[in-house]
Amino acid sequence: MDTLYIGGKFIGHDAAIFVVFPNEKDVFAISNERLTRYKHDDLYPIAALHTLLQHRNIDPSGIRRVMFANAFVCQQFEIYEAKRYEMIQAKRQVLRAPYQADFQRAAQSFENLSSEEKVQFLQGTDQGKWLLQQITEGQHQSRVEPLADSMRRHIQAIFPNADIVLHHYDHQLCHAMSARMWSPFEKCLIVTCDGYGDGSFSKVYLSDEKGLTLFGESAYEHLQLSGKDGSYDGMGSPAGIYHYFTFLLGFQPDGDEGKVEALSAFGTPESFLLSELLGLFVLDKHRKCLVLQKAKAERVLNYERMRRLVETMKKEDLAATVQTFLEMVMVEYLKFVIGETGVRHICLSGGAAANVIMNLRIFELLTPHLYVVPAMADDGAAQGAAMLQLLDQGIQEKTLGWLKHRVMPYWGTSYAREDVRKRLETFSDQIEVRDQQTHWPEEAAKLVAEGHIGAIFQGRMEWGPRALGNRSIIADARNPHVRELVNKEIKKRPLFQPFCPSMLAEEQDRLFGQAYLNKHMTCAFRMKPEFRACLPSAVHIDGTARVQFVEEQDNPMYFRLLKKMKALTGYGVIVNTSFNRHGRTIVETPEDAIRDFLDTDLSFLMIEGWMVTRRTTA
Template identity: 30%
Template sequence: MTATHARRRDAEVVLGFCAYTHDSAAALLVDGHLIGFAEEERLDGIKHSKAYPENAVTWLLGEAGLTANDVTTVAYNFDGRRYRSALGQLPAHLLQSVTRPRAMPRARSFLTVHRRYQARMRDLARSFPRARLHPVLHHRAHALYAFLASGVDDAAVLVVDSLGELQTTTIWHAAHNDEQPFRLDLHTAIDDPASLGYVYGAVTEHLGWRRGDEEGTVMALAALGDPTRFRALLSRAVRLTRDGFTLDPALMPLRVLSSRYARTSPAFTAATCPPRLPGEPVEPVHADLAAALQERTEHVMLHLSGQATRLTGSGLLCLGGGVAMNCVAAGLIAQSGIVDEIHVPPAPGDSGTAIGAAAAAWLDATGRPPTGIEGRCYLGPAYPDLMLPPEPRPGLTAERPADPVRHLARRLAAGALVGLFTGPLEAGPRALGNRSILASPFASGVVDRLNATVKFREPFRPFAPVVLADKAADYVRLRQPSPYMSIAAPVTDLARTQLPAIVHANGTARVQTVTWTQYPFLAEVLAAFGEITGHPVLINTSLNVKGKPICGTPDMALDCLTATGLDALLIEGWWVTKC
């Protein structure tokens, strides 16, 4: 036993899980401090991995010098006992002709998920024999993480996703300062079948993209469409109410937790278009439907944000849940004047609830919030001692430039497409500089090259800019920082005329603002690129290809270089190119 391990034998060790559903991840707290967090897909190579996060757990425990027997609490990001509450809805669904055909299958599906939850708890108990099991209400895990990541001391918290047990939308008031104990009070809860995430996923699937994965593609397509064509239909499908919203089951059928049941109705299809098969041409009708969906989503999110501020009296808003990844809606909230500032955590989707669940377990045991979550996104495995041979792969050569920053900036200014793999793995769906592909927005045909030879994705999808925070106002109209690339902001005339490659069809850019404190290496690269070009702005997209997760390991990064049109990879100081 090492001395480090011996000192930790009496520590409170909380392991937080998102597992067995999608976006598998794990987070580790030791004596209330966040040690790390990793998404399993970045380590096993399976996008949106549903697996038990074995690789993430192995890395986390190894990082802390611990074993499974040292874990004192296992926090799980669902309280599966709550699935049984769906049975209480059964009589009402049986009474309505439009919901009656699905009422019993729905009830049975929720009971099936409850049984699966019980089996999963038994598996976790066997894996960590000395640990207490601590199930956490899914939306509470979202809300805790969103608030703790923000670093503010008082905020409204709005969580909007597809489904957490039975909740789909919640509004909380969170506060913590020296004068009062930590509090997270639930003000509003909207239950399934009213689910904005369900609707967005259903229409994404109808339009031929993968539900739970490619909603961002539909959001991008929306900028090319005319929402007026289907505006009335989407207003009927998602009806605003005084306290929130409801769904029309004639258009969005009652949810059954089984892929055998379609999420859109024949009436919806008749009023819109036939389902588009993946790979089929994208027609104007598809863009118009995407536009109406996006517009309705924005209306609902603005309505809910106003409700959150009225209920809590707070001028700050934290967003969590899968719908919080809709950067256009987040941008509209930020620009609307409803709130003074919004905060979206690095991992607002389900993976981030591994942190939230661990935080809840620690808070419930001690009455104190954990530390180490505020303002942190680079939380995963790092490879600072990576050594590469001169030929790390057939057809690749590696060397170490004397000045990596300026070498990278010069190559980018010359038009190279470069992968960047450095430091700890970032959390969440956006590459934030540690696992990124960088490119000059001035290079000829850069967007077409990236889409066609590297990302292998639809040509209408935009690329996001990364910019020095103190220069951001030159390029985007944004009243606050955007460190996690979570907000689409209107661009300035300078950006529109000088940097059209970073401007989407709707006149916005999903910007990442970088400070020297947050990320000195990327800040240096931006400054050096700015010295050459006059603009400290680069295109930043994730180091991966379509259908694959962000590269979490050196091998995955080298595979990406080999299999794509990337010109080079800067990996832990090594400059790797193709022979």
């Protein structure tokens, strides 16, 4: 192998790489956040590229050509500090901040120091001295370069003998291609929807044997939402407004939108505000797109005005209002699109498609034929960029047909049992280890059925935001206290956030009146009322559950665990949430797994057949 085909999101939230090996019919995909453990990290995916080399046993000196496709066109011309990557890395190391929350606290503490104390602190380490030199001499500001030049320079440093070829693709088209290449439908509508990307926030394509045909494009508008007490530059899109409300509610935009979605179930939409929000977009039937009324939006969403509303409204009602707004706008637009094309098979991609309640409304009101890209956010745009690049290199789409058979996105790193055992030994003073070999699924099920809460680390890591049984925390869905226990004692997150079930596919018709075989936790469904009390920790307050239906071929070990749960409890159902402490990303290495295990109140960890528990003190 002398050529690498890499799709990437090189800068901005959810930086990632997606690598295709056409001859081996395999892929490797990883988000940078899994390696840095900074959620939605925007640092260049240098760590991801090094991890690719390590886990694929690639000698970088032997690579003669690197084809790198970035999932943005406009970014190539944007200007950045030449030492941006090095400066961010140095700051994290100097502040000794392994996680994002640690960095924020340490950065605030640093800012509170006097100038003399800051200098003294920085002089305490080599990295600090370098950082101080950059700051005092202004070297990090003296040289800037276009992102394309920075990309080439950093990639070249990793592959010294390679010809670096860069391609830049339209952001929305990248989202669409990630849907087309994995869609189960021969003919469908692909709908992208996010905050913004290369001039638009949504594109609709007809996907068939001829390829992708653009149907409609909704242009992005920048909003200036200023106020005396602060300002907020808003994204003029439905998802951008949701992003804004996330900020208004005191959560972190580009990360906590799921909290707004969860909170909305406890509230009631405020009719006047909802009407105002719905009036911000007009359906242009001629151009087949949504059009933002910019002047009206800047008046309605003015920061001072919205701040006063936040002070007078219940947070639950504010969340319910923006959630209902998003659902109604997208449902009405898709209703028009379906009516115009006559096509009812729908694929969704883009960050807004992470909203499982919006997806549920589309499923219930418009079509039973729905597919949501598992990596729907900007990491998934790297997936589409990789596909576009391969096609541009003359590789026929039909020769990539094997990708559609890779239904489950287990495309990340993995660790051999012996390697795991050696790594566990470094924690021998804190943990006890027993070898369960290939029997661990049944043992895990027994422990969960007895009331224990544990974690799984097996096989290749998931691609996308959902844990799908390879990096998961698991618990008994029958236990009404699981939600509070996991939220409060293990995940350390708000108590209103729900957990999602993994279940045998054979349970679908039994537990749900209307659902489809969703294997990726990308759509919620309404559980039958008679089962909600039986499985209280698997459903939210509104009776919905974001389900992963599991078949044996998807994940044999996880399937066995669920089968054993059914034998023990009568339900092939388990609570499944991502294996991480709140504020951290899903664990990637065995060391990550042990640290998060020790930093929580988990009872056990099954890691490649090794059962880990805490060492008891005498």
